[in-house]
Amino acid sequence: EADIYQTPRYLVIGTGKKITLECSQTMGHDKMYWYQQDPGMELHLIHYSYGVNSTEKGDLSSESTVSRIRTEHFPLTLESARPSHTSQYLCASSEKPSPDTQYFGPGTRLTVL
C-alpha cells in the first residue's frame, strides 16, 4: 500500500489567486495521476505522469498545469483560480509496469470564491 500525502486538505481562496496543490508519495512509484471530482460524482483524469520530466494531459480538459521534477513529487498549479475550479482534487500513484493498482491520497477540497 502506498503512502500518498496531499496538502492542503482544504483550501478556500479568492478569484484570481495562484494556487499550488501538493502531492507527494514515499513508495518510489513511477506513475502519478491527478483526478478532479465534484462531490459524490465520478472521477475525471486531468493529468498524469509516467516518470520524471514526463507529464500528459488527461481525458478532462483542465486549466491547471503540473510538473514532475522529482519522482516523489507531483504538484498541480492553477495560475488564476476561478469559481469553476471549485472541486475536490485527488492525487494517485502506481508502480510500473502496467497494469497496476492506483493508490490515492486524501484529496484537497478547493473552494474558489
Added chain:
Amino acid sequence: AQKVTQAQTEISVVEKEDVTLDCVYETRDTTYYLFWYKQPPSGELVFLIRRNSFDEQNEISGRYSWNFQKSTSSFNFTITASQVVDSAVYFCALSGRSGTYKYIFGTGTRLKVLA
C-alpha cells in the same frame, strides 16, 4: 471503447442487511483489470480489490465478496451483514491496454446503511 456502468445511483439498507452493488463493463481487450474502491465521507479513495480477466474465481474478504462473470461482463460487490461504517460511495473501475491502462471509472453507487 471502454465503459463502466454502475446503474445504482444510491442504495439504502438497514444495518445487518446484505447488499449487492452492481458493476457492468464494456471492453474489447482480452486482458483487462477490474477494481473496486470505497470513498467514505472523508473523501479519500480506498482500494478494495483488483481482479484480472483471466481469473474468474469469486473472492471473499471478511464481510466483502466479489462475483466476476465474464459471460455477463459484470463484477458485482456484496457486503454481508452491512454496518453503518460501510456507508460510502463505491466506485468500480476498468483498466485495459486499449486505454493505455488508464482507469475508466463508473459513476459510483452511494450506499447508506441506517442504524
